[in-house]
Amino acid sequence: GAVVSQHPSWVICKSGTSVKIECRSLDFQATTMFWYRQFPKQSLMLMATSNEGSKATYEQGVEKDKFLINHASLTLSTLTVTSAHPEDSSFYICSARDSHQPQHFGDGTRLSIL
């Protein structure tokens, strides 16, 4: 149980493009979803926390206009990297939880901006 799915798993796009990443909880209703970014050989860094139906809470230093988060349903959250540039290239990982269990992580999305 507690499966979290991310899509796409890998995306390559040109600089200036906006990219949308989806995170779905497949077998539970996720009251809270989290978005992380991980650079090579580093720990996961929390970008933002989103609760269904409300605005996301961003961590210090994360631009909310750059990383748009939507959590419109209990099973889906999306992260849109707007006008992506090479420095946005990273591994983006979502996690989700309900009120009964801890966070379960998706398999991540490798974003490469050319």
Added chain:
Amino acid sequence: KNQVEQSPQSLIILEGKNCTLQCNYTVSPFSNLRWYKQDTGRGPVSLTIMTFSENTKSNRRYTATLDADTKQSSLHITASQLSDSASYICVVSAAYNTDKLIFGTGTRLQVFP
């Protein structure tokens, strides 16, 4: 400052051997400690979750220990397999915000035949 430190940073062992990874934390007040396995290019997968009152927890060939007094944890892997090659991450939650996970930098384990 809440921190989680892991050692060693990297480890190479031969298939079939055992190994132990260490985690020290300064998180307070403590809620729980988790060990995750992260394969290259994949998301973290939970191995064990331990609360204050738990000293040992096993999951197949993985055994985690927790000493809440010294704020130390270990992850012991028995009879290693090639598929154990991955990063192992120690993650601690503070009682005042269990959603804010505090990640260690991980131990990169490589198992060779």
